[in-house]
Amino acid sequence: MKLxxxxxxxxxxxxxxxxxxxxxxxxxxxxxxxxxxxxxxxAIPDFAGSVSSDPTLGHxxxxxISGDLNGSGLFKTLDPKSFIQQASDAATNPDFKSWGTVGAxxxxxxxxxTTGGDRTRVEFRLWDVESEQQLVGMxxxxxxxxxxxxxxxxxxxxYERITGEKGYFDxxxxxxxxxxxxxxRTRRLAIMDQDGANVHYLTDGSAIVLTPRFSxxxxxxxxxxxxxxxxxxxxxxISTGEQRVLGDFPNxxxxxxxxPDGSKVIMSLSxxxxxxxxxxxxxxxxxxxxxxxxxSINTSPTYSPDGKYVAFESDRSGSQQIYVMNADGSGTHRIxxxxxxxxxxxxxxxxxLIAFTRIYxxxxxxxxxxxxxxxxxxITHGFDVEAPTWSPNGRVLCFFKVVPTGPHGNGRSSRLxxxxxxxxxxxxxxxxxxxxxxxxxxxxx
Amino acid sequence: xxxxxxxxxxxxxxLPFLPAVVPDMPPPITVDLVTISKTTRTKEFSRHPSVxxxxxxxxxxxxxAPTNMSARAVQPDVAPPLPQDRPPxxxxxxxxxxLPEKIKKKRKKEKVVKKExxxxxxxxxxxxxxxTPKPVEKTGQEAPLGERMTMSEEDALRTxxxxxxxxxxxxxxxxxxxxxxxxxINRDRTxxxxxxxDEARYNSDPVFRAVADSALRAVRNPKCxxxxxxxxxxxxWNNTTVTFNPKxxxx
Numbered sequence: 001m002k003l004x005x006x007x008x009x010x011x012x013x014x015x016x017x018x019x020x021x022x023x024x025x026x027x028x029x030x031x032x033x034x035x036x037x038x039x040x041x042x043a044i045p046d047f048a049g050s051v052s053s054d055p056t057l058g059h060x061x062x063x064x065i066s067g068d069l070n071g072s073g074l075f076k077t078l079d080p081k082s083f084i085q086q087a088s089d090a091a092t093n094p095d096f097k098s099w100g101t102v103g104a105x106x107x108x109x110x111x112x113x114t115t116g117g118d119r120t121r122v123e124f125r126l127w128d129v130e131s132e133q134q135l136v137g138m139x140x141x142x143x144x145x146x147x148x149x150x151x152x153x154x155x156x157x158x159y160e161r162i163t164g165e166k167g168y169f170d171x172x173x174x175x176x177x178x179x180x181x182x183x184x185r186t187r188r189l190a191i192m193d194q195d196g197a198n199v200h201y202l203t204d205g206s207a208i209v210l211t212p213r214f215s216x217x218x219x220x221x222x223x224x225x226x227x228x229x230x231x232x233x234x235x236x237x238i239s240t241g242e243q244r245v246l247g248d249f250p251n252x253x254x255x256x257x258x259x260p261d262g263s264k265v266i267m268s269l270s271x272x273x274x275x276x277x278x279x280x281x282x283x284x285x286x287x288x289x290x291x292x293x294x295x296s297i298n299t300s301p302t303y304s305p306d307g308k309y310v311a312f313e314s315d316r317s318g319s320q321q322i323y324v325m326n327a328d329g330s331g332t333h334r335i336x337x338x339x340x341x342x343x344x345x346x347x348x349x350x351x352x353l354i355a356f357t358r359i360y361x362x363x364x365x366x367x368x369x370x371x372x373x374x375x376x377x378x379i380t381h382g383f384d385v386e387a388p389t390w391s392p393n394g395r396v397l398c399f400f401k402v403v404p405t406g407p408h409g410n411g412r413s414s415r416l417x418x419x420x421x422x423x424x425x426x427x428x429x430x431x432x433x434x435x436x437x438x439x440x441x442x443x444x445x
Numbered sequence: 446x447x448x449x450x451x452x453x454x455x456x457x458x459x460l461p462f463l464p465a466v467v468p469d470m471p472p473p474i475t476v477d478l479v480t481i482s483k484t485t486r487t488k489e490f491s492r493h494p495s496v497x498x499x500x501x502x503x504x505x506x507x508x509x510a511p512t513n514m515s516a517r518a519v520q521p522d523v524a525p526p527l528p529q530d531r532p533p534x535x536x537x538x539x540x541x542x543x544l545p546e547k548i549k550k551k552r553k554k555e556k557v558v559k560k561e562x563x564x565x566x567x568x569x570x571x572x573x574x575x576x577t578p579k580p581v582e583k584t585g586q587e588a589p590l591g592e593r594m595t596m597s598e599e600d601a602l603r604t605x606x607x608x609x610x611x612x613x614x615x616x617x618x619x620x621x622x623x624x625x626x627x628x629x630i631n632r633d634r635t636x637x638x639x640x641x642x643d644e645a646r647y648n649s650d651p652v653f654r655a656v657a658d659s660a661l662r663a664v665r666n667p668k669c670x671x672x673x674x675x676x677x678x679x680x681x682w683n684n685t686t687v688t689f690n691p692k693x694x695x696x
Contacts (some may be wrong), residue, residue, distance in 0.1 A: 028685040032603055033693040035610030035663070063627060074613070106663055128658070130665040134659075161612050164655030350617050394617070422614060 003098055037424070039076035040162060042069065043104035043129075045087035046080070049111040051120055053144045057112050058087075061122065064151030065108070065158070068169040069239035071418070072159060072396070074427025080103055096132045108158060120144050124154050126161055136161045139242060149444070156443075164244070168391035169194060172441040173398060174212045174221055175416060177201060178434040182405075182412045185434075189223060191238070194391075194440070198441050202236060211255060211387075214441045219260035220245065221439075224254045233267050235283070246287065247281050255299045260307045266291075268299040278312055278329075289330035302347045302354075302369065303327070311335075311345040311354050311371070322356055324371060344387055347371075350394030353421065357386050366399050368421060379423035389440045396420055400436040425434040457497040471676035594681055604683075610663035612691045613655045623690040625659045626664055632679050639664050642686070660689040 016324040019246045044066055047058035054060070069075035083090075084098040091109045098108050110124035123139040140150050145226050149170060156167025177190035177199075186205040189212055192198055202221075203209055212223035219238040224231055233256040236243040248255065249269055254276075256267040263283060270276040277292045278301045292298040296316040311324045317334065320341035325332035325350055340360030347354050351371075358365040358378065366387045367378040384402035391398070397419045405411035414434045429435075613619065625642040641647050641657045648654075663669065664687065674682050 026679070028599075028682045030599055030603055030685065030687045031604075032606045032610060032663075032687055032689050033691065034648055035612040035659075035689075035691060035694070036608065037614050037694075038611050040611060100667070118542060128662075160651070162655060162658070164616050164650075164652035352617060 005013070024415060033161065037422070039070075039074055040105055041078055041103050042075050042106040042108065042158075042330040043078045043083065043099055043102065045083055045085075045090050046067075047110035047112050047124070048088045048091035049113045051112055051114050053114075053118070053120075054147070057144075057147060058110075060359065061110070061112065061147060061154070063150045064148055065155045065303070068152060068155035068157060071427065073420050073427075074163060075101070075161070078102060088243065094127060096127070096129050099127075099129045105242065106158075106162065108154075110154075115141060115145040117314075118144065120150075122147075122150050122154070124157075126158050141350050148193065152193070152195075165181060165395055166393040168393045168396060168440075168443070170444045171392050172444070173389075173416070173429070173438050173443065174202075174214060175400075176209060176436045177210065178414060178436060179205075182410070188191075189221070189236070190433075190435075191432070194429075199432060202225060202238070202241075203347070211437055211439075213257045213439045215258045215262045216260055216442055220262070222256040222258060222259075222265055224256065233265065235265075246283075247286060254278070256302065257302055259303050259352055260305055264311065266301045266303065268301070277309070289329075291325065292332075293329075300344045302345050304347050305351045309347075309371070311347055313343050313345060322369075335369065335371065336374065336376070337373075346388055346390060348394040353394070355388040357388065357396055365421070366397065370399075378417050379421065380417075380426055385417075387437050389438050390444045391418075391440050394421075398438045398440055401428075402436075453469075473679060489602070560569065567646050592681070594675070598675050598678070605673040606663055606687060609666040609669040610689060611659055613659050614691060614694060616639045616652045616655060618650065619656060620692050620695040622653060622656045623688055624653065624660045625686055626657075626660050628664055628685045628687065630672060630674070630683050630685060632683070634674050634676070636664055636670065636672070656689065656691075660687070663689070 012416050019321050044062050046062050049058060050098045051057045066077040070077055072196075080100045084218045085095045087109075088098075088435050089095070090107070091111050094109055096106055096107070097373070105128070107127040109127070110122060112123075113121045115121040118139050120143070121139060121141045124137070125134055126136040127133065128135055138154070138157060140153060140377060142150055149200045152170040155169040159165070159167040159169065164440075171194045172191055173194055174189065177188045178185045179188075180186045187204040187208050187210075189202040189209045191202060193198050198378055203225075208226040210224045212221050214221055218400060221238065223236065223237040225234050231252045231254060233246040233253040234243050235246055238322045246256070246265055246267075251272065252270045253322045254268050256265050257279070261370060264280045265283060266278060266280045268276040269279050273295070274276075275295055276297050276299050277290060277294070278298050280291065280438055281287070290309065292314070293300075294313075294314070294316050296314055298312055298314045298316070300348050301312040303443075308327055309329055311322060313320055314323050315321075316323075321334055322336040322345045323334050325331050335354075338358065338360075340358055343357045343359065345354050353368040355366065355368050356373055358367055363381055364383070365378045365381040366385050366388050367376060369376040379397070380399075380402050383404060385399055386402075388397045388399045390396070396418050398416060401417050402412050405413045414436045416429040416431060416435045417426055418429060429433055494632055616622075626639050627642055628639045629637040631637045641661070643653075646653050647657050672682075
């Protein structure tokens with residue numbers, strides 16, 4: 001009897017414990033299908049520590065990181081004056097409650113130090129304030145002069161962890177720097193960090209340069225230049241400074257762009273009747289393939305990121321529209337049917353959108369459309385907005401905007417702008433000269 | 446004499462039947478069962494004075510105990526921000542050797558606190574009972590069996606969470622991203638815990654992880670605490686699963 005009662009007791013205990021550890025039952029199910037679009041409040045106190053060669057490095061790094069994150073429009077760095085905890089304490093032992101009190105949802109802490117002689121070591125951590133969990137923790141070592149790049153790389157890490165997408169801050173933009181009076185401009189090929197810092201001029205301005213484009217795989221640029229009044233497509237090697245003409249064609253070549261693997265350049269070649277067709281040229285073998293065969297203007301070709309398709313503009317239907325064809329020139333079909341003219345298509349690195357310029361009733365628009373012709377959206381417009389180019393992650397567009405200047409509006413000022421593909425957060429990139437024709441580089445390697 | 450013989454014979458003849466009756470008395474098993482039922486926690490719980498009071502006049506004043514429970518459950522979150530309370534405790538420990546009188550006082554205080562614990566423990570037990578489908582005594586705080594949240598009640602919570610959800614919009618295919626968060630909600634409508642249902646995808650898909658993190662931030666957002674829920678339907682919403690999907694923002 002004792003045995004039976006004992007077994008029963010054990011059974012009862014199992015039943016009781018089993019009920020206790022059974023999976024929780026969700027009684028209420030709810031769907032939330034919309035939210036808000038606000039920048040994430042993030043606190044970035046100055047990095048602790050110091051480096052003898054640069055006593056303000058901890059502060060300067062935070063300035064670069066904050067500039068990148070604020071510029072994306074997805075983050076809002078909080079005013080350091082509101083911080084309760086000292087930056088040096090936050091680096092070692094963040095008091096999350098105090099950071100939550102000032103409204104931060106994310107916190108970035110870091111330290112700088114010197115290591116291995118003259119190398120600078122930068123360590124940072126990204127924290128979720130509510131859950132008090134570390135989201136990312138990394139350390140980088142570099143030469144002291146390379147500190148800005150470390151700032152961009154840290155900003156990319158934060159961006160990637162919070163948004164789920166690769167960042168784009170550690171990248172550059174090549175563009176045309178314009179100086180002199182309107183109508184007699186000096187145009188030089190220039191390159192800068194995506195935030196406008198570290199400007200370098202690549203050409204001296206003796207020839208007009210247009211439409212620079214980055215190679216997706218190498219530190220190489222292709223562009224069109226008028227040397228001796230003869231427009232030609234050129235290649236420029238950023239690391240060596242070497243430049244050469246691409247091909248030897250009797251007529252004008254223009255609107256060059258690299259293939260996704262960087263082995264070819266696709267461009268337009270004009271004929272004697274004023275028409276143009278699209279060709280590819282292998283960079284090494286110089287083998288040329290003609291892709292279009294119409295008596296019309298076919299230009300501004302751009303590859304899809306997988307290299308299978310080419311989008312381009314053509315007036316073959318009577319008005320300037322965007323078309324998509326297979327990479328071998330077959331299967332051409334039109335994807336835009338709106339009023340006005342469509343120009344300069346650029347395929348997103350993500351592959352899901354094609355950006356374009358649309359001209360309608362003397363207004364310029366920058367828009368995006370799916371490669372199948374659906375979902376056209378115009379995201380900005382102005383007196384003259386042109387030449388969209390995608391950030392390496394396909395999230396942001398850079399373009400140039402021209403505005404009339406002078407008392408009678410006879411002058412022109414041209415600047416580079418970036419805008420999120422959602423149409424929010426348009427802002428100007430600071431530059432020392434007028435700027436046009438931007439082309440965004442891949443992420444630095 | 447003959448009478449005695451007869452009596453003796455009956456006793457002799459009857460005796461064999463008496464042992465036969467004995468085996469028919471094993472109800473000790475039943476007794477055991479009763480014993481078990483007496484020792485369940487439910488019984489212990491019902492011994493508590495505060496509950497005894499409730500036993501007689503049925504549901505009316507059951508509210509205070511759950512409120513204590515939920516407040517206690519929130520304490521772990523509330524306690525950390527009071528670091529000032531901790532150092533004094535440490536200094537008291539340091540003083541222990543020097544000032545034994547203070548220790549006594551402190552211990553007395555601790556004893557008082559310990560006395561309060563059974564109340565909280567009882568409240569937790571009751572909460573456990575509430576969370577199981579077991580038929581529980583109905584109180585004024587609980588929805589009748591089978592009752593559901595009304596559309597407007599669900600909309601109220603939905604609208605509140607929408608205002609707290611900062612969507613990482615623009616990420617590729619984010620409109621197709623669907624993240625479910627399982628929440629345990631305290632009786633005072635504050636969040637007790639929240640976890641992502643699809644943890645495997647959270648660890649492998651960075652865009653999903655970003656959306657999931659944004660959803661977690663939404664349910665933990667102080668702006669959305671306490672949740673906009675009908676207090677009398679605690680047993681319906683104490684376990685809630687919210688699925689976040691920004692598809693309406695793309696229409």
